[in-house]
Amino acid sequence: MLYFRNMKKILGLTALIVIGFVAHAQEIPKWKIGDVDKYIASRPDEVLIINFWATFCKPCVAEIPYFIELSKQYKDKKVSLLLISLDLPSQYPVKIRKFAAKHGFNAPISWLDETNADYFCPRIDSTWSGSIPATLILNTATGYRKFFEEEMKKEKLEAEIQAALQSSK
Numbered sequence: 001m002l003y004f005r006n007m008k009k010i011l012g013l014t015a016l017i018v019i020g021f022v023a024h025a026q027e028i029p030k031w032k033i034g035d036v037d038k039y040i041a042s043r044p045d046e047v048l049i050i051n052f053w054a055t056f057c058k059p060c061v062a063e064i065p066y067f068i069e070l071s072k073q074y075k076d077k078k079v080s081l082l083l084i085s086l087d088l089p090s091q092y093p094v095k096i097r098k099f100a101a102k103h104g105f106n107a108p109i110s111w112l113d114e115t116n117a118d119y120f121c122p123r124i125d126s127t128w129s130g131s132i133p134a135t136l137i138l139n140t141a142t143g144y145r146k147f148f149e150e151e152m153k154k155e156k157l158e159a160e161i162q163a164a165l166q167s168s169k
Helices: 002-023 033-041 058-073 094-103 117-124 154-166
Strands: 047-053 079-085 109-112 134-139 144-148
Touching (some): 047 058, 047 154, 058 079, 058 154, 094 109
Parallel strands (some): 047 079, 079 109
Antiparallel strands (some): 134 144
């Protein structure tokens, strides 16, 4: 009988831990391309780094840790990072959330609910073919805007952040 009481306690504690984890799991909103436009417009005094990625893209996953690191390093200078997942609908939201948690991606993440790349890519940049990783860095206060359709190395990303910050001086 004592065995069953202990098992009930263990199961109860496990359930509480699971509920606590789920309650603190990162929310990943579903966005249309217009929501990206609204996000950009809502942050006129910041340097924005918007990274388009997917869980299946190895170069994307490789660069995200230093995107997060540098955005934290420059947070006091109003630099913000947004990760926009281009994963398939079957990955949203559970698999993206689990992947982000497993890899320690603690930056804001949204999922782009668009299927027509011919529509949404040119809204980000007229040169974007749709391949990833892709990154938009902008400072709307100064008009600074650069787009990269490539894996960015840490040094290059930091140089671009500094250029975006200096464009306001």
